[in-house]
Amino acid sequence: MASPRPGSNMSAIAAALGVSAATVSNALSGKGRVSPELIEKVRAKAIELGYVPSLTARALRTGRTGVLGLVLPDIANPLFPQIAQAIENAASNAGYGVLIADSRGDIATQTEAIGRLLERGVDGMVIVPRRGTRIADIGCPVAVIDTPSTPGNTVSADHWEGGAQMGRHLAELGHAKVLLIGTSISSNVQNDRIGGLKAGLGPDAECETMWIEKVEAVSGEGCPLGLADKAAAGFTAFAAVSDLSALRALTELQRAGIGVPEMVSVTGFDDLIWSPVVTPALTTVRMDMAAIADLAIAALMRAIESEGEPEGDENEVVAGRVTSETDRVPMQLVVRQSTGTANLHASSDARTPNKPTAGELKS
Amino acid sequence: MASPRPGSNMSAIAAALGVSAATVSNALSGKGRVSPELIEKVRAKAIELGYVPSLTARALRTGRTGVLGLVLPDIANPLFPQIAQAIENAASNAGYGVLIADSRGDIATQTEAIGRLLERGVDGMVIVPRRGTRIADIGCPVAVIDTPSTPGNTVSADHWEGGAQMGRHLAELGHAKVLLIGTSISSNVQNDRIGGLKAGLGPDAECETMWIEKVEAVSGEGCPLGLADKAAAGFTAFAAVSDLSALRALTELQRAGIGVPEMVSVTGFDDLIWSPVVTPALTTVRMDMAAIADLAIAALMRAIESEGEPEGDENEVVAGRVTSETDRVPMQLVVRQSTGTANLHASSDARTPNKPTAGELKS
DNA sequence: CTGAAAGCGCTTACAG
DNA sequence: CTGAAAGCGCTTACAG
Numbered sequence: 001m002a003s004p005r006p007g008s009n010m011s012a013i014a015a016a017l018g019v020s021a022a023t024v025s026n027a028l029s030g031k032g033r034v035s036p037e038l039i040e041k042v043r044a045k046a047i048e049l050g051y052v053p054s055l056t057a058r059a060l061r062t063g064r065t066g067v068l069g070l071v072l073p074d075i076a077n078p079l080f081p082q083i084a085q086a087i088e089n090a091a092s093n094a095g096y097g098v099l100i101a102d103s104r105g106d107i108a109t110q111t112e113a114i115g116r117l118l119e120r121g122v123d124g125m126v127i128v129p130r131r132g133t134r135i136a137d138i139g140c141p142v143a144v145i146d147t148p149s150t151p152g153n154t155v156s157a158d159h160w161e162g163g164a165q166m167g168r169h170l171a172e173l174g175h176a177k178v179l180l181i182g183t184s185i186s187s188n189v190q191n192d193r194i195g196g197l198k199a200g201l202g203p204d205a206e207c208e209t210m211w212i213e214k215v216e217a218v219s220g221e222g223c224p225l226g227l228a229d230k231a232a233a234g235f236t237a238f239a240a241v242s243d244l245s246a247l248r249a250l251t252e253l254q255r256a257g258i259g260v261p262e263m264v265s266v267t268g269f270d271d272l273i274w275s276p277v278v279t280p281a282l283t284t285v286r287m288d289m290a291a292i293a294d295l296a297i298a299a300l301m302r303a304i305e306s307e308g309e310p311e312g313d314e315n316e317v318v319a320g321r322v323t324s325e326t327d328r329v330p331m332q333l334v335v336r337q338s339t340g341t342a343n344l345h346a347s348s349d350a351r352t353p354n355k356p357t358a359g360e361l362k363s
Numbered sequence: 364m365a366s367p368r369p370g371s372n373m374s375a376i377a378a379a380l381g382v383s384a385a386t387v388s389n390a391l392s393g394k395g396r397v398s399p400e401l402i403e404k405v406r407a408k409a410i411e412l413g414y415v416p417s418l419t420a421r422a423l424r425t426g427r428t429g430v431l432g433l434v435l436p437d438i439a440n441p442l443f444p445q446i447a448q449a450i451e452n453a454a455s456n457a458g459y460g461v462l463i464a465d466s467r468g469d470i471a472t473q474t475e476a477i478g479r480l481l482e483r484g485v486d487g488m489v490i491v492p493r494r495g496t497r498i499a500d501i502g503c504p505v506a507v508i509d510t511p512s513t514p515g516n517t518v519s520a521d522h523w524e525g526g527a528q529m530g531r532h533l534a535e536l537g538h539a540k541v542l543l544i545g546t547s548i549s550s551n552v553q554n555d556r557i558g559g560l561k562a563g564l565g566p567d568a569e570c571e572t573m574w575i576e577k578v579e580a581v582s583g584e585g586c587p588l589g590l591a592d593k594a595a596a597g598f599t600a601f602a603a604v605s606d607l608s609a610l611r612a613l614t615e616l617q618r619a620g621i622g623v624p625e626m627v628s629v630t631g632f633d634d635l636i637w638s639p640v641v642t643p644a645l646t647t648v649r650m651d652m653a654a655i656a657d658l659a660i661a662a663l664m665r666a667i668e669s670e671g672e673p674e675g676d677e678n679e680v681v682a683g684r685v686t687s688e689t690d691r692v693p694m695q696l697v698v699r700q701s702t703g704t705a706n707l708h709a710s711s712d713a714r715t716p717n718k719p720t721a722g723e724l725k726s
Numbered sequence: 727c728t729g730a731a732a733g734c735g736c737t738t739a740c741a742g
Numbered sequence: 743c744t745g746a747a748a749g750c751g752c753t754t755a756c757a758g
Contacts, residue, residue, distance in 0.1 A: 009735055020745045025737060033743060056422045056484050057735035060750045065419060067462070067483075075448040078441065078636050085438040088465050097462050097483050099430070102451050120430070120460050121419055215640045224642065244637060247610075251641040254617040273441050274607060274637060277578045278614040279587065372751055383729045388753060396727060420751035423734045 008049035016045055028053075059121065067097045068300065069117035069125035071110065075102040078244060078272050083145075086293035087126055094297050096123070107133060114138055124300040131187040141303030143296040147189045148326040155295040155327040157287040159189050160196035162331030166239060166267055166285050167200020169333055174342035175201070175237040175265060179230050180209040181249060182241045193241040193269060208235075212245065225249065228256040231264050236342040243268035243275050243284055250278065250338065261340030271334055280337035288329050295327045371412035379408055391416075422484065430460045431663065432480035432488035434473065438465040441607060441635050446508075449656035450489055457660050459486070470496060477501055487663040494550040504666035506659040510552045511689040518658040518690040520650040522552050523559040525694030529602060529630055529648050530563020532696060537705035538564070538600040538628060542593050543572040544612060545604045556604040556632060571598075575608065588612065591619040594627050599705040606631035606638050609645055613701065624703030634697055643700035654692045662690075 010028075014021045019038070027034045027042035034042075045051075059065040068091050072080055084100070091098045101117050103110030107130060117125055124141035134152060135144055143154040150156075170178060180197055182190045198207050212225055227238065227249055238253070240246035246268025253260055260266050260280055268275060271286035373391075377384045382401070390397045390405035397405075408414075422428040431454050435443055447463070454461045464480050466473030473493060480488055487504035497515060498507055506517040513519075533541060543560055545553045561570050575588055590601060590612055601616070603609035609631030616623055623629050623643055631638060634649035 011735075021735085022737080022746080023744055025735095026744085029737085031737090035743060038743085052482055054423070054484070054735050055482060056419060056428060057750090058737075059419045060417070060423050060734085060752090061736045061738085063750075070463075075451065076444045076636065078444070080444050080447075081439045081441070084443075084447070084463065085465050085467075088438065088463055092479065097479070099460050100433075100447065100451055100463050102448050104448075116455065116460070119415055119418060121417070244640060247637055248640045248642070251614065251617065251643075254614065255642040273439065274610055277607060277611045279611070279618040280614075374751075384751085385730080385753080386728055388751095389728085392753085394753090398727060401727085417751050420734090421753075423736090423750085424752045424754085426734075 008046075008051045009054065010051075012049055013042060013045050013051060016049065017041060064123050064304070065121045066095060067099055067120065067122050068297075069099050069101055069114070069120075069122040071101045071103060071113055071117070071125055071127040073103055073110070073128055073130040074105040075100075079270055081273075082270075082287075082289045083128065083293070086289035087296070089290070090293040090297040094301060096297075103130065105130065123304050126296050126300065131184055131189070141300050141307065143299045143303075145292060145296055147192050148328050149192055150188045153326045154299050155292055155329065157292060157331050158328040159192040159331070160199075161328070162269070162285040162287075162333075163193040163196020163198075163241075164200035165196075165331065165333045166269075166283075167197040167202075167205075169200075169283070169335065169339065170237050170239065170265065170267070171201050171205060173237075173265065173339060176204065176342070177206045177235050178208075178237040178239055179227075179235045180207055180239050180241070181225075181245045182209060182211050183214055183245060185211050190241045197239055197241075212248075215248070224252055227252050228258060231256075231258050235264065237265040237267070237339075239267045241269050243270050243272040243282060246282055246284070246338075247274060247278065250280075250282065260338055265339040265342070267339055275334075276336065283336045283339040284334050286332045286334050288332065291329045295329065299327075371409075371414045372417065373414075375412055376405060376408050376414060379412065380404060427486050427667070428484045429458065430462055430483070430485050431660075432462050432464055432477075432483075432485040434464045434466060434476055434480070434488055434490040436466055436473070436491055436493040437468040438463075442633055444636075445633075445650075445652045446491065446656070449652035450659065452653070453656040453660040457664060459660075466493065468493065486667050489659050489663065494547055494552070504663050504670065506662045506666075508655060508659055510555050511691050512555055513551045516689045517662050518655055518692065520655060520694050521691040522555040522694070523562075524691070525632070525648040525650075525696075526556040526559020526561075526604075527563035528559075528694065528696045529632075529646075530560040530565075530568075532563075532646070532698065532702065533600050533602065533628065533630070534564050534568065536600075536628065536702060539567065539705065540569045540598050541571075541600045541602055542590075542598045543570055543602050543604070544588075544608045545572060545574050546577055546608060548574050553604045560602055560604075575611075578611070587615055590615050591621060594619075594621050598627065600628040600630070600702075602630045604632050606633050606635040606645060606647055609647070609701075610637060610641065613641065613643075613645065623701055628702040628705070630702055638697075639699065646699045646702040647697050649695045649697050651692050651695065658690045658692065 010021045010024045014024045023034060024042050027039045028046065055066055070087050088098050099117060099120060099122060101113035103113050110130060118138065118140060126143050126145060127135055128145050129135055135142060144152055145156050146153050147156050147159050178201060180194050182194060184190055194209060201207060238249045240249055246266055250260055250266045253264060258264060268282050268284040271284045275282040275284050373384045373387045377387045386397060387405055390402045391409065418429055433450050451461050462480060462483060462485060464476035466476050470493060481501065481503065489506050489508060490498055491508050492498055498505060507515055508519050509516045510519050510522050541564060543557050545557060547553055557572060564570060601612045603612055609629055613623055613629045616627060621627055631645050631647040634647045638645040638647050
């Protein structure tokens with residue numbers, strides 16, 4: 001049912017009170033000029049009758065649905081829960097509902113998903129684009145959450161600065177030979193993080209970037225990254241641009257008998273759910289998703305507001321697109337147990353001490 | 364805007380063709396009896412004008428919004444992405460949109476969230492209840508996804524049987540002293556999994572259940588579970604009812620120098636994103652979320668269909684609640700490298716061989 | 727096979 | 743301060 005159970009509508013209230021529906025509407029919305037006493041009577045009767053406004057009817061009349069679309073590049077991304085929760089919360093505080101659309105990592109599906117959202121008449125949408133894809137003007141207000149270096153971005157964490165914080169942290173611990181680990185060479189977010197890491201580590205640090213393949217979810221052994229060799233080659237820190245890669249590195253190193261953090265340090269990004277849970281807990285950098293979501297929703301609200309207005313000279317919104325400079329939300333370094341000073345390691349040689357012999361391994 | 368950009372509506376098509384809006388509606392919906400030629404002409408004109416139906420207007424008229432609500436107990440749950448993706452996909456195949464609602468683990472918030480969804484006029488909702496909470500009749504069709512032993516459940520994985528599969532797998536490997544690890548003693552899902560595990564392990568196996576606290580996301584050291592001591596006490600397998608706990612166990616054991624799987628085996632549940640990625644990859648049990656989602660949506664569709672009908676004697680739907688027996692979807696055991704035979708371990712004593720000395724540990 | 731009319735529940739100018 | 747009227751875009755009996 002478009003209007004919820006308690007079958008009461010404005011006409012019912014109007015009839016019960018012997019006034020017109022228009023007056024009920026004005027009284028309830030507070031917009032029209034209705035006498036205080038009448039407003040009170042209307043309110044009371046509305047409650048008595050269990051009145052629930054029909055958002056559908058309001059939408060038809062006003063042209064606003066009160067619904068926002070949330071387009072995610074790949075719902076299976078472990079970061080998604082944080083984003084969805086933050087957006088849902090911010091939207092709901094602003095009185096909006098959130099319709100989800102999953103683009104399954106596919107560009108065609110993303111376009112389809114956006115189309116479905118448009119058909120449903122969303123007032124605006126929040127899009128986390130597939131790495132690097134640019135969102136065309138789609139005729140409705142859009143807020144893009146990616147990274148400041150993505151053209152058309154609206155708001156995002158300052159990934160570069162987050163990387164720089166992490167780089168500085170590692171540099172302070174004495175790490176001078178660091179392996180940077182990424183999964184997608186075309187990702188703006190990852191490149192920004194890596195750029196920041198290098199900058200934070202400083203010009204004297206020796207950095208190597210390793211782009212790794214995503215593990216297929218088959219039951220076969222995930223291909224080892226050869227990190228033990230890297231440790232043997234003198235790398236004392238492994239800085240991944242995602243907690244998932246960091247976890248992969250951490251367990252591979254541990255498995256090889258390389259102690260973290262006393263032999264090498266491991267760091268990630270995003271403070272995903274398992275980061276505080278593993279042993280040693282992962283040092284990482286956290287985004288302020290709540291702040292990002294609030295800014296994204298606020299930008300959308302502004303764009304929606306000014307939609308009806310004539311093409312103003314305030315070129316804040318062009319063709320429904322928020323074009324003001326990207327809002328950069330600071331990231332926060334979270335230091336846990338997976339990082340330590342490089343000293344211990346630097347003095348010893350890098351053989352893998354406790355590595356199980358081949359015979360001990362099962363497969 | 365409630366109706367998307369291409370400002371065309373049925374009246375525009377009707378006017379352009381010199382027919383009535385009713386005929387356009389009938390032609391487009393295929394319901395009314397309109398001549399094939401006219402149908403073709405209407406279709407062509409609709410495309411030419413870029414006609415997009417107003418779902419809002421249709422909703423107001425028909426009383427159906429074409430939107431379903433998805434209520435999650437806690438959007439931050441790592442299982443959420445799988446669920447949301449599957450539900451979104453199934454709903455969208457059925458022509459429905461999905462509005463999300465997060466109850467943040469809080470019962471009051473859950474009620475609020477359901478209320479907001481109701482106000483928005485959802486045609487039905489999929490609810491994954493907070494552990495054990497029973498969903499009251501809320502006056503709209505509801506599909507509950509929890510576990511078969513939850514009263515009022517609609518469809519879910521057969522958690523008990525999944526546990527039994529895992530139990531049998533461990534038993535076959537020779538494990539006879541197993542530590543079961545759960546996080547919520549009041550969770551029906553976890554209790555079913557544990558019940559299945561015990562049954563699968565058989566009456567001769569020695570089982571102990573450990574209920575652990577969730578780790579606070581602070582930067583302090585997550586409290587160790589003392590699993591090394593358990594290993595020393597002769598436990599050869601650690602079966603967690605969630606991959607998150609399994610990961611916690613795996614890293615704690617590895618950190619303590621206890622080799623997995625050659626010393627002890629570790630298993631989880633749900634095949635969460637990191638399970639194939641860690642070393643050793645985690646043996647786990649996977650739900651068929653797509654099948655669960657399809658069944659949930661199908662149940663909802665049936666309930667929505669029969670909503671208008673008189674109180675039939677087909678007591679499949681009572682007060683909008685699907686009361687037919689729970690659909691149990693089988694779970695699938697995924698064997699990876701974290702499980703091995705208990706033999707190696709059983710022959711040695713259980714001292715932790717490679718444990719770093721206190722001095723080597725940083726904190 | 728096709729059309730005229732009513733109405734879903736609301737809001738918004740416009741009169742009184 | 744309050745009311746009568748129109749209309750958002752569609753669908754659904756009911757006539758022709």
